[in-house]
Amino acid sequence: MPQPSWKVNEIFYSIQGEGRHTGMPAVFVRLAGCSMNCPFCDTKYAARDGKTMSAPELLAALSAWPAKAAIITGGEPTEQDLPALIDVLKQAGYQVHLETNGAKDTDVSQADFVCVSPKKYVSAEMLKKADVIKIVVGQDTDLDDLQKYYAYENAHTQIYLQPESNKQENIDLCVKLLKNHPAARLSLQMHKLANIR
Template sequence: MPPLSWKVNEIFYSIQGEGAHAGMPAVFLRLAGCSMGCDFCDTKYAFSGGKEMNGLQILVALSEYPSKTVVITGGEPAEQNLPGLISALKSAGHIVHLETNGAHDSDVSQADFVCVSPKKYVSKEMLKKADIIKLVVSQTTDLEDLKKYYNYENEKTTIYLQPESNKQENIDLCVKLVKEHPSARLSVQLHKLINVR
């Protein structure tokens, strides 16, 4: 049987710009492929292609960096063998953070931190597994629909509202919403403000 492999768009070392760990250095492991097709997607370059890499090749690439924290992102990581990837990284001593749109119910029990960012549809099971639910907010967001995610807020799960593309009108809207719902948090895309990847 051939070894497990994944289509990888890029691996790079940067600063986490979003959510609960904004400001934290981490290695980003961006998997290729996402079938969701959001208009505002800022990683369209990762929709297809990717370099086929097995677990050993990925671990060797990650070993170049001083941080043991790996953020698995995409594309949509759950469109590949996500449990196998998390397991391989954990076996090598990595701290595994996951960014997923939550559309596919996946076994993410080994991950240290799970961020679910719902888009056109999301698995309710995945929402229950989230440490944070990150909601991208724009002028066209259905604010009534947004409220249903507050049902998943609990001691484990925090809601983050993220202004789409850091546009000022979207920031203003998120600030208003967070002030109205004080247990939610604001997530601006810090990496774009500080001009890093």
């Protein structure tokens, strides 16, 4: 039986800069490829370039660092064999966090934390599986869409509003929206503000 492998854009050790786990040291596994092509994408390089890695190669790369938390991001992780990757990392003792656009319904039941950040379209099933629904808010954001996402809030799922590109006008808009919907939270891209790589 062929062993699973993944096209990986980069693996690096840093600090989670966004959302509920801001400040947590973790190894980032950035998978290559994303078919969404958002105009504001800040990881366009990951849509193109990647190196094929097997499970042993991936785990060997991750073992260079002491953290036992791994954040799978992209590109878009659900465009590859994500359940197998989560399984490999869990079996190696990692706490596994996932960042996805949620467009494709995928088995993420083994992940410890799932952040869905909807873009042009999103699967309702993935929204139900999210621990956090992270909405990127810019001046072009259709604010009526927010009501649709608020409907998924419950004891398990929380909404975070993240100002696009940390721009002040978008921060101001998020603060205004949050004051009208206090169950949600603000997510700033702390790693960019603090120049952390």
